[in-house]
Amino acid sequence: MMNCPECETDLDIEENEVDEGEVVSCPECGSDFEVITANPIELKPVDEEEYEEDDVKVEAEADDGDDS
């Protein structure tokens, strides 16, 4: 039995069902965890930082009031 480190939902995985390096997803919170060691199961949150989030929000500061 393994619980989600994030929301503690029962992930329903057994030690003999997963391999090291495998990624399991929590059906409840959607978090992905990589199996570091299979026996005992040790999970590491998968950082989904592969996609670049370089959304530069250009906030055009409209300075309309000329005299204030």
Ligand SMILES: [Zn+2]
């Ligand atoms: Zn979870």
